[in-house]
Amino acid sequence: MSLRGCYDCVSSCCFEYSTSKILVIRNKKAGVLNRFTQALVIAYVIGYVCVFKKGYQDTDTVLSSVTTKLKGIRTGRCVNYNKTVKTCEVLSWCPLEKIVDPPNPPLLAAAENFTVFIKNNICYPKFNFNKRNILPDINSSYLALCVFSRKTDPDCPIFRLKDIVREADEDFQTMAVHGGVMGVHIQWDCNLDMPHSWCVPQYTFRRLHNKNPQNNISQGYNFRFAKYYKNSDGTEIRTLIKGYGIRFDVMVFGQAGFSKPLFAEVALNLLLNRALLSPYMVHMLDWFEEEDRFILVLEYSQPSKDLLKFIFRES
DSSP, X not given: OOHHHHHHHHHHHXXXXXXXXXXXXXXXXXXXXXXXHHHHHHHIIIIIIIIISOTTSEEEEOEEEEEEEEEOEXXXXXXXXXXXXXXXXXXXXXXXXXXXXXXXXXXXXXXXXXXXXXXXXXEEGGGXXXXXXXXXXXXXXXXXXXXXXXXXXXXXXXXXXXXXXXXXXXXXXHHHHHXXXXXXXXXXXXXXXXXXXXXXXXXXXXXXXXXXXXXXXXXXXXXXXEEEEEOTXXXXXXXXXXXXXXXXXXXXXXXXXXXXXXXXXXXXXXXXHHSOOXXXXXXXXXXXXXXXXXXXXXXXXXXXXXXXXXHHHHO
16 A cells, blocks of 8 residues: 555544434334333433442452351359359250260250350451441440340341251251251342441351252261270270261352442443443453553454554555
């Protein structure tokens, strides 16, 4: 291609302006259909993308840590700890040796009234937001008395084992015979545009172990541990113990959204990504913010070409 031809092509691309022809149709049905279509688009963008999907927000996934502490049953009796100090009596249980078959009723029968204190700390590092499931309005006096209840104490982090199993539509006494695995799900879905006091955990419970009567091999949950000894002649012996119990797995999920100020190009692409994907638009895959610039990672659609190749090909 000659230099003159290249100059003419660049000049036509940069210094010429064209407009599309507008056709006005004076028809009520066509006009109503046009406005109705526009209204649907606006309702979709505002109602679904912005309000329901919160497409204007940046999001972050939760980082969490969980600790648990098993507690016994308070009998209500005050007993002597020593000559000068008295303490509350606590009823607890100790593992016993395994017998040939699991005992029924189970040795864990009284444990259904034990309580477990779940302490959960979460963090959304992108938004510098931290919280725990011991909410600001909870004090030590309340913790000493409360037990989780969806109706009366939904924010209490102390759970009765029997209640956890019952929430999953299971029976503690039945499960305790062969053991089982229970899942405690803590969900933190937070809209950080709203008051942070609205960001509270939601608890759900479910059975995780197999309960299929047609596939009951190694059902429930059990574990083994050994104690090692030496007899009088120095020979090493051991006692192998098989225990049946209920294991509680605590799992934390969550996502937070926050409308921090964004570069307009980033904000528009976030809105597009929350909408239904279109094959006619190039979507943003990821983005990064640096001190003096934003970096957008866009998909490479096929077929496509860059502007320079297009100029040389069409000239």
